[in-house]
Amino acid sequence: MNVQSPKPAPQTALKKPSRQEAEAAVRTLLRWGGEDPEREGLIDTPARVVRSYEEFFRGYAEDPAAILARTFEEIEGYDEMVVLRDIRIESHCEHHMVPIIGRAHVGYLPNTRVVGISKLARVVDAYAHRFQIQEKLTAQIANTINDVLQPRGVAVVIEASHQCMSTRGVHKPGSSMVTSRMLGAFRDDASTRREFLAMISSRACTTPES
Numbered sequence: 001m002n003v004q005s006p007k008p009a010p011q012t013a014l015k016k017p018s019r020q021e022a023e024a025a026v027r028t029l030l031r032w033g034g035e036d037p038e039r040e041g042l043i044d045t046p047a048r049v050v051r052s053y054e055e056f057f058r059g060y061a062e063d064p065a066a067i068l069a070r071t072f073e074e075i076e077g078y079d080e081m082v083v084l085r086d087i088r089i090e091s092h093c094e095h096h097m098v099p100i101i102g103r104a105h106v107g108y109l110p111n112t113r114v115v116g117i118s119k120l121a122r123v124v125d126a127y128a129h130r131f132q133i134q135e136k137l138t139a140q141i142a143n144t145i146n147d148v149l150q151p152r153g154v155a156v157v158i159e160a161s162h163q164c165m166s167t168r169g170v171h172k173p174g175s176s177m178v179t180s181r182m183l184g185a186f187r188d189d190a191s192t193r194r195e196f197l198a199m200i201s202s203r204a205c206t207t208p209e210s
């Protein structure tokens with residue numbers, strides 16, 4: 001008899017492979033590249049790559065909304081823009097699985113509460129340490145801050161270079177992509193948006209370093 005069980009959420013529906021399976025996949029890619037995975041210099045490489053992946057993609061284990069949960073209300077009526085700029089971005093492109101390196105600028109207009117600024121950087125990291133495209137990364141950061149803090153507005157600008165463009169494909173090192181998401185007052189009020197862009201502009205037009 002066929003009993004219908006509720007569909008698990010997409011994240012849990014996927015069975016995570018074992019560490020041994022992941023290491024075997026790295027050995028397959030080494031052979032695909034033309035190597036002998038058993039030679040001395042490569043013998044520990046699969047284990048190292050899998051450990052690196054744990055670091056690169058640790059964002060899947062983090063809950064960005066929970067990071068913003070603790071807020072401060074004793075802000076003496078502060079209602080001006082809060083901007084954290086030049087937050088280093090280290091992500092991976094979901095199409096080629098190669099690095100996206102750049103920086104993010106995050107601003108919001110507090111309503112009645114603010115968060116510790118390191119929390120904004122941690123939200124950026126939690127989403128960056130996943131397989132990404134820059135457009136989605138930008139939107140996820142802005143939407144989460146908007147949903148959790150319910151500020152009067154949120155602005156996120158990301159500028160990044162994509163190694164899938166610089167080291168392969170069209171081979172265009174030095175190019176960077178800029179994306180932005182403006183919500184609330186940053187979207188509706190041109191002077192608010194201008195103020196934010198002026199605050200980040202001294203940095204926004206330079207190439208991300210290393």
Ligand SMILES: [Zn+2]
Nearest residue numbers: 093095096164
């Ligand atoms: Zn790519």
